[in-house]
Amino acid sequence: MSRMVYPYAILSGQVEAEITRVRVDGRPLDYAKISPSLRTVALDADRDGWQEAVCDVRAVLPEEEIAYGPWSELACVAVLEEPSTNTRTVQRLARDRASGTWQGAVRLRRSRHRSRATLGIRVVAAVDGVRGRIVGWSxxxxxxxxxxxxxxxxxxxxxxxxxxxxxxYVWLRRLKDAPWMVDVSGDLPTVYLNRGVEGLTALLRGSGTVERATAALLNAQIVSDVWETMFHSAVSDIDSDEEGRPRMPGGWRESVLEAMLPDVLPGLSPADAIVELRARREEGYGWTELQSRIQYAAALRAQLPKQLAATLRLTARPPQGDHR
Known part of the structure; x- marks a missing residue:
């Protein structure tokens, strides 16, 4: 929802939404398929013929405003909707006074959705005697x-x-042994997965416990490669304004830079960071040393360290019945 003028008081503080866990037909969804930085969940509806996904949702509201604002009967709800199917689900969240958050679970039934749904937070209250007014949102x-x-x-x-x-794709034949390839030459970045690598696509849809963990780790590695490749492409597209100052590129390249720059060049504002990036790239100083920071930032975006740790813990467990 965009900010506009309302004829009644609304929250000025930030309302934050977080999906903390997803279960598909009762089984936890791999963490590599949940991206907090992108606020995106990949459910992969073609896998396993699942019927229902349950998203655990947590919302953080500006508590001081809520306590002293001119409203009553305040409620916090999660709204799941998909315009293409005209589907809308509203779930009221309960306030957890110990943590100061609002929590609940939202059910997504596969039969009611087609492709991409959105989930956001709405804060509803009575204001000036009128009930059901929206006073805040994520x-x-x-x-x-x-x-x-x-x-x-x-x-x-x-x-x-x-x-x-x-x-x-004739141009991919020279890369016949590569498991995947990231192409950022066009306006839409594309990841090509190589069906010629035996077992790759089957592994990405693994159904067993260890197979799912391995698939999640592989997914995280692919996503990390995507972020790193997109970052380099975005840096290449930094141009100059009329006064010769570096200017952010548009589209997805801007989003990638804004997401990764705090980890690549910590402590610098986005404007100062792109000046530093272009200077290092064009003049050569410190660019090689920066590569490790870029790889680190890409791995964080993909949750690669977390997924690697989870996979190692799982594969290190002794088989059931092994008491050595």
Missing amino acids: ETDWVIDLRAEIPVRDKEIRIVETDFRDGP
Whole structure:
């Protein structure tokens, strides 16, 4: 919801929304398919023929405003909707006074949705004697993509499965042994998954416990590669304004830089960071040393360290019945 003038008092503080866990037909969804930084969940509806996903939701509201504002009967709700199917689900969240958050679970039934739903927070209250007025909302809703294997937002990344050796993309044949390739030459970044690598696509849809963990780790590695490649492309597209000062590129490149710069060049504002980036790239000083920071920032965006730790813990467990 955009900010506009309302004829009654609304919250000025930030309303934050977080999906903390997703269960699909009662089974936890791999964390690599939940991206807090992109506020995106990849449900992969073609996998396992699942019927229902349950999202655990947590909202943080400006408590001081709530306590002293001119409203009553205040409620916090999570709203799940998909315009293409005209589906809308509203779930009231309960206030957890110990943590100061509002929590609840939202059910997404596969039969009622087609492709991409959004989940956001709305704060409703009685104001000036009128009940049911919206007084606050989350600025950025979550995207729940039923078709995606990798959590990407706003369709900014396209996933294409093809055989690099014999498929329709001739230019991929020289990369016939690569498991995947990231192409950022166009307006829409594309990840090509190589069907010619035996077992790759099956692994990404793994159903067993260890298989799911391995698939989640592989997904995280792919996402990390995507972030790193997109970052380098975005840096290449930094141009200059009329006065010769570096200017942010538009579209997805701006989003990538804004997300990664705090970890690549911590302590610098976005404006100062792109000046430093362009100077290092064009003049050569410190650019090589910066690569490790770029890899680190990409891994964080993909939750690669967390997923690696989770996979190592799982695979290190002794088989059941092994008491050595």
